Amino acid sequence: xxxxxxxxxxxxDGGGLVLFMDVHDALKAERVLKSAGYMxxxxxxxxxLRKGCDLALEINLVEQTGIxxxxxxxxxFYVDIVPLGSNISELLDIVSVTDFDDWVxxxxxxxxxxxxxxxxxxxxxxxxxxxxxxxxxxxxxxxKLTEAPNPKEIGFTLCALMLHRALEExxxxxxxxxxx
Amino acid sequence: MMLIAGTFPYRDLPLTVGxxxxxxxSLVVDGRRLPCTQGTGAMVRAALAVTEYLKLxxxxxxxxxxxxxxxxxxxxxxxxxxxxxxxxxEVLVLHYWLPDMAQTRRLCxxxxxxxxxxxxVADAASMYSAKGAxxxxxxxxxxxxxxxxxxxxxxxxxxxxxxxxxxxxxDITQTPNLVATAYGNKSAAxxxxxxxxxxxxxxxxxxxxxxxxxxxPALEAVGGTGDTITGLVSAFIYAGLEPHEAAIxxxxxxxxxxxxxxxxxxxxxxxxxxxxxxxxxxxLCQWSAVCxxxxxxxx
Numbered sequence: 001x002x003x004x005x006x007x008x009x010x011x012x013d014g015g016g017l018v019l020f021m022d023v024h025d026a027l028k029a030e031r032v033l034k035s036a037g038y039m040x041x042x043x044x045x046x047x048x049l050r051k052g053c054d055l056a057l058e059i060n061l062v063e064q065t066g067i068x069x070x071x072x073x074x075x076x077f078y079v080d081i082v083p084l085g086s087n088i089s090e091l092l093d094i095v096s097v098t099d100f101d102d103w104v105x106x107x108x109x110x111x112x113x114x115x116x117x118x119x120x121x122x123x124x125x126x127x128x129x130x131x132x133x134x135x136x137x138x139x140x141x142x143x144k145l146t147e148a149p150n151p152k153e154i155g156f157t158l159c160a161l162m163l164h165r166a167l168e169e170x171x172x173x174x175x176x177x178x179x180x
Numbered sequence: 181m182m183l184i185a186g187t188f189p190y191r192d193l194p195l196t197v198g199x200x201x202x203x204x205x206s207l208v209v210d211g212r213r214l215p216c217t218q219g220t221g222a223m224v225r226a227a228l229a230v231t232e233y234l235k236l237x238x239x240x241x242x243x244x245x246x247x248x249x250x251x252x253x254x255x256x257x258x259x260x261x262x263x264x265x266x267x268x269x270e271v272l273v274l275h276y277w278l279p280d281m282a283q284t285r286r287l288c289x290x291x292x293x294x295x296x297x298x299x300x301v302a303d304a305a306s307m308y309s310a311k312g313a314x315x316x317x318x319x320x321x322x323x324x325x326x327x328x329x330x331x332x333x334x335x336x337x338x339x340x341x342x343x344x345x346x347x348x349x350x351d352i353t354q355t356p357n358l359v360a361t362a363y364g365n366k367s368a369a370x371x372x373x374x375x376x377x378x379x380x381x382x383x384x385x386x387x388x389x390x391x392x393x394x395x396x397p398a399l400e401a402v403g404g405t406g407d408t409i410t411g412l413v414s415a416f417i418y419a420g421l422e423p424h425e426a427a428i429x430x431x432x433x434x435x436x437x438x439x440x441x442x443x444x445x446x447x448x449x450x451x452x453x454x455x456x457x458x459x460x461x462x463x464l465c466q467w468s469a470v471c472x473x474x475x476x477x478x479x
Binding site for chain 1: 187188189215217218219220221246247248249250251252253275276277278279280281282285303304305306307308312313325327328331336337338339340341342343345397398400401402403404405406444445446447
């Protein structure tokens with residue numbers, strides 16, 4: 001006798017939740033993200049994270065930057081994106097600055113940007129571990145802070161988002177502000 | 181065999197498998213020229229510097245293009261899951277890719293089926309997914325920087341962007357506390373090489389050694405200098421050193437290469453890597469008792 005077993009579908013384990021005000025938005029979000037090639041799953045959010053309706057979308061948290069961009073392009077309204085199973089819902093917002101005489105290095109979370117004090121040219125980026133980071137490294141180096149592409153617009157991951165924050169801070173410093 | 185897996189920053193580079201070599205400033209795999217820049221390229225090039233110096237077989241690599249969309253990363257996961265048992269590497273190094281906890285879980289299950297378990301090394305986002313999925317015990321070595329150490333110590337974080345503020349907002353002197361917390365949470369590999377102003381080599385929660393000389397602060401700003409440490413430690417293990425010895429020598433060699441290059445924040449990682457042969461020639465025998473001489477005599 002042959003026993004046929006259905007192949008077990010791998011459990012999706014994304015680590016992030018998108019919260020919505022109503023079910024319609026959640027369903028639309030699922031549709032546009034699937035069309036864009038993202039792996040997602042509709043779930044009920046934990047009680048503590050219920051901000052609107054009781055339908056949320058589980059995502060791979062690290063893809064937050066790309067997902068927010070897809071939402072923007074497709075008019076998807078959402079309340080928040082938060083880590084799953086965590087009491088933390090805010091991105092790390094600590095910024096530090098290191099003076100290297102001719103250069104300044106700004107660190108935002110796990111990402112660092114260094115620029116030439118005189119010319120405002122980005123000389124290095126470091127930190128992170130997601131696959132868009134080497135791509136952004138190549139795209140940013142050698143460009144002036146005022147002309148560099150926005151990592152949030154061409155990157156896809158949380159590392160890109162932190163790099164964007166570091167770059168914003170560099171720009172503030174370069175333009176004579178005190179930064180945050 | 182030493183097998184390195186990771187992404188390169190191209191959208192259309194297909195899954196490519198093979199031994200790595202160099203041609204001018206480029207890496208070459210299966211006829212494809214690849215940059216030796218921040219990320220997997222820098223890590224592979226550093227490992228190759230060790231194998232070339234010690235006249236060992238070059239690393240084999242499993243690479244694919246990915247600029248953050250995940251397609252190349254998924255191809256690498258799938259290749260490893262399907263083939264790791266047959267390939268049976270002695271050292272398996274996982275590096276840049278889109279962290280995917282479910283795929284990492286499948287990979288660790290595949291590793292368990294290997295007749296001979298490889299030494300498992302993870303850095304960058306492969307370390308994120310290993311920790312996030314609660315699979316740190318599947319790994320022999322993690323090579324976090326100081327921020328990533330805080331990430332490992334945070335029981336809830338699945339990415340360093342969401343570390344609890346009180347853990348992140350600490351200086352390097354707090355690393356021992358973060359190390360203890362990470363081991364307490366079972367979020368650390370057997371051995372940690374924590375990269376920072378002071379490098380810590382930790383085994384099963386015990387700090388075995390700290391390395392802080394030479395002090396080259398500019399290295400922190402140079403993209404890829406953490407990747408090179410991972411390449412070095414992995415290749416020294418492949419060469420036969422104990423993991424903790426490999427970690428200590430990797431930390432020392434990276435710093436010394438920075439000193440030799442007179443590193444500045446504007447330097448390219450390639451300029452640091454170029455110094456490794458001179459560093460090995462001057463210091464490796466003293467640091468490791470692996471004394472390679474021209475003509476092939478080892479002792």
